[in-house]
Amino acid sequence: MRSFVRARKVRLLYLIIASLFCLRIGFSSASPGIEPEALESDKFSGIDFKNGLLKVSVEKQNFNEILYNVAEKAGIKMILYCPADKKLTAGFDYLPLEKGLRLLLEDYNFVFKYHSGEDDLSKSTSHLAKVFVISRLKDPTFAETLGIGGIDQEALYERIMKTVKVKELEMMIKERFESDTLTTTQNSSSQVGNIEKVLIEKIKEIGGVKNLKKTCNRKVTKSHTCY
Structure with missing residues (x-):
């Protein structure tokens, strides 16, 4: 009787160890x-x-x-x-x-x-x-209007702020013209030309190349070149 109980305990112990081993493998x-x-x-x-x-x-x-x-x-x-x-x-x-x-x-x-x-x-x-x-601006018209070359921190800050304003103006003008129905390709080209002219005038109003060059007489920093 005692041997039977002992064998049962040993078997139970083996089952517990085997269960723990399986759980560990499953977790891994x-x-x-x-x-x-x-x-x-x-x-x-x-x-x-x-x-x-x-x-x-x-x-x-x-x-x-x-x-x-x-x-x-x-x-x-x-x-x-x-x-x-x-x-x-x-x-x-x-x-x-x-x-x-x-x-x-x-x-x-x-x-x-x-x-x-x-x-x-x-x-x-x-x-x-x-x-x-x-x-960086891809439009050569804008690049030419805003000027090209290395500039100092302050001038670049002013230029970026002006560029942001130009982009906002561009969106506003495009929305205005896109609301009109264009009937021919010729009219469409004319509209684009008008947009560019208006934008260039607006760029000049908010600074332009002339005013920027006055602030660009300091040391040129190559890392800050605008294209």
């Missing part, structure tokens, strides 16, 4: 199923910012989302006027924030806005607070 095999979700939620794990240094390692990720993620980590404000579907692949180890941003923004017009109690544009006594990014 389930882990890979969780991993993709973790990777998806942490797709910007290649972006890091510490001690004023920026690290980026991304592949074919949304350009705007990358910049917003950098801004969040660095504690700065990012203001973008760019296409929402642009993809970016980039990689560099810890670099000073401004140098890293210049690498990310090499295909764009941009300006750094600094925060200081006395002078927002004083690089020596202030820290980076805002970054304005805008797509």
